[in-house]
Structure formats: C-alpha cells, structure tokens
Amino acid sequence: MHESIPGFAMPPEDEVRRVADAMRMLSDPTRVKILWALLQGESSVACLAELVGAAPTAVSQHLSKLRLSGLVENRREGTFVYYTVEDPAVRDVLQRMLGRSPATAG
Amino acid sequence: MHESIPGFAMPPEDEVRRVADAMRMLSDPTRVKILWALLQGESSVACLAELVGAAPTAVSQHLSKLRLSGLVENRREGTFVYYTVEDPAVRDVLQRMLGRSPATAG
C-alpha cells in the first residue's frame, strides 16, 4: 500500500463533500421525481405534489432542502411558488440515470 | 393542478427507486473518494483505506454496500481483494461532478 501513484491525487475535501451532499439530495425517490418533473419545466408545490403522489407538506420540505442545496430556484407569483432546476449537472445526471427526457429535447 | 401535460409521464416507480438507491451510494464522502480512487484503476481494501484516509473496516463495509448495489466488482488474488468500477454510468456521473479524471484517459 501507500504507492503514491504519479499524477493521481484525491480531490479536495470540500469538493468531495459538495458532491456527496448533492448526491444525497438525489437519494430520495420523492426528490428524484420532483426534480424529474421540474426538468419538464417550472411547477408549483401543489402541482408537484399531484405529479409525484406525495403530500404537499412533504414536497415543500423536500423543496426547501433542494433550495438550501442550491439545486432548485423558486419564483413567487401570487399565492403560488414556482420552482425550477437551474443546475445543468443535475439535469445531466438525472437524464443519464433515468433515460433522456422526452420533453426537454428542444 | 392536475394538468395532464401531453407527452409527459413519471418514470416507473421501480426505476426511480433504483436511481435513488444508486445515488444514495454516492451520498457519502468516503464512498465518493473510494469510487474516485477506483476510477484510476483497481485497488485493494487496505490501499483504498490509505488513499481515502479511513479505517479499513469502514472501507470494507462501504465496499460491501457498493458491491451489493452492483456499483463495484471484486477479484481475489491471494489474500488481497481488488475492487473495480465497471458501471459506466457511475464513471460518467463522478467525472461530471468532480471534474474529468486525469488518469482514466486510456
């Protein structure tokens, strides 16, 4: 062991931590469905709750975590709050894992 | 709500579950570092423990979960057990999130 492979170094701890943290946001089926739905375009909390088949409260909490992680953006319009996915890495990862999106071809 | 967007359907529950399960394997910094090191080539448990800066027992447990999830393969050579990453999706996702690997060009 302890070979010191030339030209190989572990990424910095902060970056690894950031990646693991982002992946943790994708480790819940409800969040995956939320983000998948958001790949089709912006949507509100109640609409997302219908789409993913979860309670609005749970969806709101998931969106709160996703927002704190910087994976989604929110925009208020009257009583509704519309969320969007801006991070291109999330788009690529989800499309690669779930098969390419049928509606985001344009 | 309940708009019934044409041409859009949620992926099947099993597939979403599978993706979330795979992502959960990438949600731990130690596992991310293990897989990143394995992208450079196969390695043994003790060597990985040195590379990622974790106890061999913890690394072995992580590798066990990764093996059960089908993300890594193992090959025994004497008393050593060498692990490899075969899943191309894992390679792509990690390289996309951590920056392209410098040593996996071949």
Added chain:
DNA sequence: GGACCATCCGCGCAGTCGCGCAGGTATCGT
C-alpha cells in the same frame, strides 16, 4: 376588515446510516 388558500416552519416519532469493536473466514508461508 374577514374568509380563504398555498406555502412554510417547528416538533416528534420511527426508520436508516456510518462506524468502532470483537469475532469469524480465506489464503499463503513454513
């Protein structure tokens, strides 16, 4: 102003995770 709706927040519970510890298994050298 009051009624109402969509959303957010704090609390609590059950389930899961990571990891250290101790004991077991596989393989090689003598």
Added chain:
DNA sequence: ACGATACCTGCGCGACTGCGCGGATGGTCC
C-alpha cells in the same frame, strides 16, 4: 498444522432523515 495477513460480518451506539401534524406567514378576493 500453526501462525500471520487481508478481509468480511454481526452488534451496538450516536446521529441523521423522511414525514405527519399543528400552527404561523404571505397573498388574493369579497
């Protein structure tokens, strides 16, 4: 067979997570 090495596995503890519940907040309409 015996010991040494490298690894795996079951158990327990502390910490975290998802979610339901009740209450608070921001906004619209009458």
